[in-house]
Amino acid sequence: MTITKQQAPLAFAFMALALVMVGVFQSWSLSLTILNYCLIASIMALGLNIQWGYAGLFNVGLMGFAALGGISAVLVSMKPVPEAWALGGAGIGLGVLVAVATIFLAVGAYHRLPKGYIRGWGMAVIVIGGYFAARYFFDPATNLIESVNPAQTGFLGGLGLPVLLSWVVGGVLAASVAWVIGKVTLGLRSDYLAIATLGISEIIIAVLKNEEWLTRGVKNVNGIPRPTPYEYDLQQLAWAQDWAAWFGADLQDFTSIYVKLCSAALALVMLGILYWLSQTAIKSPWGRMMRAIRDNETAAQAMGKNVTGRHLQVFILGSAVVGIAGAMMTSFDGQFTPTTYNPLRFTFLVWVMVIVGGSGNNLGSIVGGFLIWFFWVEAEPLGYALLSFLTSGLAEDSELRSHLLDSAAHMRLITMGLILLVTIRFRPRGLLPEQSQQTRSH
Amino acid sequence: MQDFLNGLMLLSNFLIVPATAYGSQLALGALGVTLVYGILRFSNFAHGDTMAFGTMVVILVTALFQKMGISIDPLPTALLAIPFGIAATTLMVLISDRLVYRHQRKVKAAPVVFLISSIGLMFVLNGLVRFVIGTGDQRFSDGERFIIRFGEFKELTGLDEGIAFKTSQGLTILTAIIVVAALFWFLERTRAGKSMRAYSDNEDLALLSGISPERVVMITWILSATLATIAGTLYGLDKGFKPFTYFQLLLPIFAAAIVGGLGNPLGAIAGGFVIAFSEVTVTYAYKKFLTYWVPESWAPEGLVQLLSTDYKFAVSFVILVLVLLFRPTGIFAGKSV
Numbered sequence: 001m002t003i004t005k006q007q008a009p010l011a012f013a014f015m016a017l018a019l020v021m022v023g024v025f026q027s028w029s030l031s032l033t034i035l036n037y038c039l040i041a042s043i044m045a046l047g048l049n050i051q052w053g054y055a056g057l058f059n060v061g062l063m064g065f066a067a068l069g070g071i072s073a074v075l076v077s078m079k080p081v082p083e084a085w086a087l088g089g090a091g092i093g094l095g096v097l098v099a100v101a102t103i104f105l106a107v108g109a110y111h112r113l114p115k116g117y118i119r120g121w122g123m124a125v126i127v128i129g130g131y132f133a134a135r136y137f138f139d140p141a142t143n144l145i146e147s148v149n150p151a152q153t154g155f156l157g158g159l160g161l162p163v164l165l166s167w168v169v170g171g172v173l174a175a176s177v178a179w180v181i182g183k184v185t186l187g188l189r190s191d192y193l194a195i196a197t198l199g200i201s202e203i204i205i206a207v208l209k210n211e212e213w214l215t216r217g218v219k220n221v222n223g224i225p226r227p228t229p230y231e232y233d234l235q236q237l238a239w240a241q242d243w244a245a246w247f248g249a250d251l252q253d254f255t256s257i258y259v260k261l262c263s264a265a266l267a268l269v270m271l272g273i274l275y276w277l278s279q280t281a282i283k284s285p286w287g288r289m290m291r292a293i294r295d296n297e298t299a300a301q302a303m304g305k306n307v308t309g310r311h312l313q314v315f316i317l318g319s320a321v322v323g324i325a326g327a328m329m330t331s332f333d334g335q336f337t338p339t340t341y342n343p344l345r346f347t348f349l350v351w352v353m354v355i356v357g358g359s360g361n362n363l364g365s366i367v368g369g370f371l372i373w374f375f376w377v378e379a380e381p382l383g384y385a386l387l388s389f390l391t392s393g394l395a396e397d398s399e400l401r402s403h404l405l406d407s408a409a410h411m412r413l414i415t416m417g418l419i420l421l422v423t424i425r426f427r428p429r430g431l432l433p434e435q436s437q438q439t440r441s442h
Numbered sequence: 443m444q445d446f447l448n449g450l451m452l453l454s455n456f457l458i459v460p461a462t463a464y465g466s467q468l469a470l471g472a473l474g475v476t477l478v479y480g481i482l483r484f485s486n487f488a489h490g491d492t493m494a495f496g497t498m499v500v501i502l503v504t505a506l507f508q509k510m511g512i513s514i515d516p517l518p519t520a521l522l523a524i525p526f527g528i529a530a531t532t533l534m535v536l537i538s539d540r541l542v543y544r545h546q547r548k549v550k551a552a553p554v555v556f557l558i559s560s561i562g563l564m565f566v567l568n569g570l571v572r573f574v575i576g577t578g579d580q581r582f583s584d585g586e587r588f589i590i591r592f593g594e595f596k597e598l599t600g601l602d603e604g605i606a607f608k609t610s611q612g613l614t615i616l617t618a619i620i621v622v623a624a625l626f627w628f629l630e631r632t633r634a635g636k637s638m639r640a641y642s643d644n645e646d647l648a649l650l651s652g653i654s655p656e657r658v659v660m661i662t663w664i665l666s667a668t669l670a671t672i673a674g675t676l677y678g679l680d681k682g683f684k685p686f687t688y689f690q691l692l693l694p695i696f697a698a699a700i701v702g703g704l705g706n707p708l709g710a711i712a713g714g715f716v717i718a719f720s721e722v723t724v725t726y727a728y729k730k731f732l733t734y735w736v737p738e739s740w741a742p743e744g745l746v747q748l749l750s751t752d753y754k755f756a757v758s759f760v761i762l763v764l765v766l767l768f769r770p771t772g773i774f775a776g777k778s779v
Binding site for chain 2: 056058184185188190191192194195196198199200202203206207209210343344348351352355407410411412413414415416417418420421424425428
C-alpha cells in the first residue's frame with residue numbers, strides 16, 4: 001500500500017466514499033457527525049504532528065490539552081453566576097493572589113538565595129506556607145460557591161462571551177500550560193517527557209473533575225452556547241420549512257443535518273487555516289531549522305541553534321492547536337463532561353492517527369485523522385457484524401455468544417492496536433511519508 | 443503515653459501498613475519496567491496492561507478452582523492460580539516479542555519506535571482484557587480476610603486504636619520480599635542473570651564475550667511477565683481488579699522506576715516505596731491523629747488533609763519532576779541513554 005503525494009486526493013475520495021456509505025447504510029446524520037469529529041481529530045493530529053513530526057517531541061499528554069480547550073469553552077461562553085461571585089469571588093481572588101505571590105516569592109528566592117541547603121529549605125518553606133495561606137482563603141470560598149443552587153449552578157460560571165472566542169482562549173490556555181511543562185521537562189530525554197506529559201494530563205483531568213467551584217466537576221456543564229444555530233429555532237423559520245419541503249425531508253431531519261453542515265463548514269475553515277499555517281511554517285527557514293534539529297541535535301547546536309528554546313516553541317505551538325481542537329469539540333457538543341476524557345481516546349488514538357498518516361507530513365496527519373476516527377467509530381458496528389457472523393452457528397441463547405456480542409465495543413481498541421502495530425512494522429513512515437523538501441535549483 | 447501509642451496505632455493502621463503494601467505492589471511493577479528498560483532500552487507502555495492480562499488469567503483460573511472446590515483456606519485461592527497466570531502471560535509476552543519487537547531489533551530501530559510499538563500492544567491488550575472479562579470491578583479474594591482484626595488488636599493491647607492487618611496486605615509484603623530476594627539471587631548468582639547484567643551494562647562487550655542477545659531478551663521478558671502477573675494479582679487482591687485502574691497504574695509505576703533510576707532494580711524498589719509513602723502521607727487526613735499527639739487546645743478544625751485523594755497522581759508527578767530537576771538519573775544512578 002503506497003500512496004504518493006499525487007494520490008493523496010485519492011485517499012480523501014476514499015474517505016468521502018466511506019462517509020457516503022455510512023450515510024446510505026446507517027444515516028446521514030451519523031455520517032455528518034463522524035465527518036465533524038474526523039475534522040476535529042485531524043486538527044488534533046496536526047497539533048501532534050507539529051510536535052512529533054517536526055521536532056520529535058514525545059507528548060502523551062494530549063488529553064490534558066484538549067480538556068483545557070474544553071474548559072475554556074465553558075469559562076468563556078457560560079453566563080456568570082452573580083450570587084456565586086458575590087459570595088465567594090473575594091475569597092477566590094485573594095487565594096489566587098496569594099498563590100501568584102507565592103510563585104513569585106519562590107522564583108525570587110531561587111535566584112537570590114545562595115545555592116545549597118538554604119535555598120532548598122527556603123523555597124520549601126515559602127511554597128508550603130503559601131499553599132496553606134492560599135487554602136485558607138480558597139476553602140471557605142469554594143464551599144460557599146458550591147452551595148449556591150448546586151443542582152443548577154454551584155460554580156462561578158463563565159464570562160458570557162461568544163463561544164467562538166473560546167477557540168482562541170483554549171489555544172492560549174493550552175499554550176500557557178505547555179510553556180510551564182516545557183520549561184520543566186524539555187531538555188530531558190524523550191522518555192521522561194513522555195511520562196511527565198502523561199502525568200500532567202492526568203492531573204489536569206483530576207482538577208477538572210474535582211474543582212467544582214470552577215468546572216462543576218462530575219456534575220458536568222450542559223447548555224454551552226453553540227456556534228451553530230439551534231434546530232428548534234430553525235424549525236420556526238419559513239425558509240427552513242420551505243427547503244425541507246423542497247428536499248422532501250422531514251423538518252427535524254433537515255434542521256439537524258443543516259446544523260451539522262454548519263459545524264462541518266466551521267471546522268473545515270479552521271482546519272484549512274491551521275493546515276495552511278503549518279505548511280507555511282514547515283516550508284520556511286524556521287521549518288528547515290526544526291527538521292535539522294530533529295535529525296541531528298548536536299549538529300544543529302554546533303550551528304548555533306538554541307535546541308531547547310526551539311523545542312519549547314514547537315511544544316507550545318502544537319499544544320495550542322490541540323487546545324483549539326478541544327475547545328471546538330466541547331462547543332459543538334454543547335456540554336462539558338470531564339469523565340469522558342480517556343487517555344486511550346484523546347491521547348493514544350491521536351498518536352495512531354499521526355503514525356498511520358505519516359509522521360512529519362501535515363497532509364498525512366489529516367488523512368490519518370480521518371481514517372482512524374472513521375474506523376474508531378465504525379469498528380463497533382463492524383465488529384458486531386463480524387461477531388454475529390462468526391457466532392451464527394451458536395444457539396440464540398448461548399452464553400458465549402451473548403458475551404461476545406456484548407463485548408463487541410472493545411473490538412475497536414484491538415483494531416486500533418493492530419493498525420498501529422502493522423503500520424509501524426511494515427510501513428514505519430506512514431501512508432503519506434514525509435517528503436524531503438529540498439528546493440529545486442532548476 | 444496512652445495517647446502517644448494510640449496515635450501511633452492510628453498512623454500504622456491507615457498510613458504505614460497500606461503504604462507498605464502499596465509500595466510493594468509498585469516496586470514489583472517498577473521492577474518489570476526497569477528490567478525491560480535495562481535490556482531493551484525502551485519504556486514499555488504496555489506494562490500496565492500486561493499486569494491486567496496476568497491478573498485476568500489468575501481471576502479466571504481462580505473462578506475455575508472455586509467451582510471445582512479446590513481451595514487453600516485460609517489463604518486466597520488466587521495464590522494457587524498465580525502459576526497459571528504467569529505461564530499464560532509469559533506465553534503472551536513471548537509471542538508479542540516475536541511478532542512485534544524482534545523485527546525492530548533486527549533493523550536496529552530507534553528506542554522510540556519500540557515505545558510506539560508498545561503503545562500498539564497496549565491498545566491490543568487493553569481491548570483483549572476488556573473483551574474477555576468486561577470493564578467492571580472484580581473481587582476475587584477469598585479465604586480469611588484478616589490476619590489481625592481491629593477488635594482483637596484493641597482487646598489484646600487495651601488501646602483505643604487498633605491495627606487491622608488484612609491478609610492481602612500481609613501476603614503482598616511477604617510475597618514481595620520473597621520475589622525480590624529470588625530476583626536478586628537470580629541476577630547476582632546465576633549465569634543467566636549475570637549475562638543479563640553484562641548485557642545491560644555494555645551491550646557490545648557482552649556480545650563479544652559470546653552472550654546470546656536473543657536469550658537475554660527472552661529471559662528479560664519472562665521475568666517481566668512474572669513480575670507483572672504477581673504485582674497485578676497482589677494489587678487486585680488488595681484493592682480489586684478493574685482494567686482501567688491497571689492502565690492508570692502506569693504513571694506511579696513509571697514514576698517509581700524513574701525516581702529510583704531507570705534500569706536499576708534496586709532503585710525500582712526504593713522508588714516504589716518513595717512514591718507509595720508520599721502518596722499516602724500527603725493524602726491522609728491527620729485530624730484524628732493530631733487529637734492524640736497535640737494538646738487538646740491545639741486540636742485543628744479541618745481534616746488537616748494536605749491534598750484530597752483525587753489528586754494522588756499529582757504526588758507521583760511532583761516527586762517525578764523534582765527528581766528529574768535535581769537528580770536526572772534518579773536516586774540510584776540509572777541509565778541515561
